[in-house]
Amino acid sequence: MNLLVDRLDSAEKRGSANAQSVALGERTWPALYKAQRESEKEELWGYLGELAKWGWLAVKPDAAVRSQSGYANSPRVTVANEAEVRRAVSRGERIKSAPERWRAAVREGLQGSDEVKAAVSEFCVDMPDRAMSEVVERLNELPSLAGKPLLLREVSSQLFWGMSKVLDKRQGLVAAILGVDECPFPESPIQLQVFLPPAGYRGVLFIENLMSFERATRSMSSAFEGLALVYASGFKGSAQRLRTPDGCSLYYAARGGISQDLRDGFEVWLFGKGSTPAFFWGDLDWSGMRILSAMRTSFPSLTAWEPGYSLMRVVLEEGKGHSPEAADKQGQKPLEIAGCAYADAQLIPVLQVHGKFVDQEQIYL
Structure with a gap:
């Protein structure tokens, strides 16, 4: 009966409503089939006959259970009353996953x-x-x-x-x-905050952290001259829907240029019809490199922004970076290749050598 309950449990794990019948033999009922005396076999077979009479088990062929030596007829047994069989072996209903x-x-x-x-x-x-x-x-x-x-x-x-x-x-x-091939309901649009220089721009810079984005929109540094700035938080910038009008909601900064021509030009580029160079600037850590790599699936020509990352690289080489544990980043997994030539040659190796990180907010431009 323990074997039969095992089979019931296995059937449930497979999602099957019923367990298959069990063929009786030396492997499944060794106590009977390996018994030395026929009297022992007949006694044990009689017990099974009683269980069948009580309605706990079903035996095929039907004639086998009516014969003293029915065990010799290659019988198969199925549980007919699961609750009673489980109770008899003190094995209640299995806790299901x-x-x-x-x-x-x-x-x-x-x-x-x-x-x-x-x-x-x-x-x-x-x-x-x-x-x-x-x-x-x-x-x-x-x-x-x-x-x-x-x-x-x-x-x-x-x-x-x-x-x-x-x-x-x-x-x-x-x-x-x-009953359709694809889900008809779109995901929530990605919200992008965009700063457009009033005089126009020659490149687009995605900035990972909000504080650094805000600081950049106010900066007088020549490093940001001619760049449209976009706040791209975490991995959301890698989503393919970012480059579709239905998958993206744009919010333009009031202190930047908001003319229709500037906005139209940016949206032509964003939705895949322009060739403006694009850059990414985030934390110098493994997560930042993974974001860069992931965003390149949506923006294949995207590269790490050298003016920002070169300063972060110097900080790391001067021993001023922080350990992963200090910023609760110990779970970040290293990356061998990001797909960007500058990152692969300069940034990933320095992370591998020093084993420390530099947060984007540490850099002032």
Whole structure:
């Protein structure tokens, strides 16, 4: 019976509603099939017959359980009363993992074909304060929102009790339920803060940190002359949707140029139709190098901004950098190549040698 419960547990882990029958033999019931005397075998077989009479087990072929030597007929056994079998061996219902509970909730509650349920089962939604059955009930309301001009997070808020991020990275779930190839609801637009020099610009500089961006917009340094400045926080600048009008919301700084011609020219470049050089300036640490590398997927010609990074490199070489632990950055993973010739030749090697970082805010220009 312990073996049978093992099989039940294994079936549940696979997401199967029923366990397969067990073929009895030396491997599965050695106490019987390796017994020396026929009387021992008949006694043990009689016990199994009793379990079958009680309705705990089912035996095939049917005639085997009625014969004293039915064990010789290659019988197969299936659990017929799981609760009683588990109770007999003191093994209550197995604690199921979140993905198993999600599959069960989808199987029992989602309105859709088996193919749809299989696809949705791959996107486990485990909300601490809600039963998975409640989540599935809300997913059944998703088709009523199809065709409405909503962002993905707006859809999430309407379905899941005001929580806007439930469907993040779950576009495949949405597409499966709606029976379409791609999720029809766009992600939230990326918000970019942009400073355009009134006299025009010859390049675009993405700045990672907000304080450094604000300082740059006020700076009189010639280093920023002729550069449009863009605040790009963290990895959001790497998103492909940044270069589409629907995926990006632009906010122009009032102290910069805000003429229609300047804005039109910037947007022509941003949305992929211009050739203005682009640069990135962030922290001199592994995270900064990874942001540079990631942004190059959206801006292939993007390079590290030498006027800023050259000063940071000097700080690091003079031993004035900080340890990863000092700034709670010990979890950053090294990067071998960022794809930018200057970063790969000058910045990554100096990080490897010194093992310390320099924050962008430390540099004044």
